[in-house]
Amino acid sequence: MAESTKEFTYEELSAHNTKKSLYISILGKVYDVSKFIDEHPGGEEVLLDVAGKDATEPFEGVGHSDEALAILETLLVGNMKPGETSPKKPPAQNYPTVIPQPQASSGIGSYALPIVAIVVYLAYRYLV
């Protein structure tokens, strides 16, 4: 079964978006649902909705049974290429992580307390 080790890009996956050739990806694996679509107890509409796309969330959201998972395994045709990011989620490197740094204290604010303390101390020494 050389086909089951084929690696798909999202571009390749999205080419299979018709009822005749319908691939979906779930948890990084790619399934050919074309032959199963007419038998799907949840109907064909939901599968057409995710044709050529990542269907992990809708598939898991339904809480499919072990039987469904067993069927799924028989439809396996390959894996998503490692590092392929769903078009829904833009690549992380487009969004450099900005870690807010604690602002260095500036101005009189950070000195106010010691100054007040010294003034109070001197006043106390001077007056008492």
Ligand code: HEM
């Ligand atoms: C190749 C992928 C899929 C397989 C093999 C599959 C298989 C099944 C099976 C066997 C059932 C009967 C209940 C069960 O055993 O859990 C079912 C029900 C259902 N499926 Fe899927 N499913 C797939 C993908 C999806 C997707 C992507 C959706 C999208 C929302 C979906 C929606 C549903 C719904 C709504 C039901 C409930 C139908 C009902 O009980 O009225 N399924 N599916």
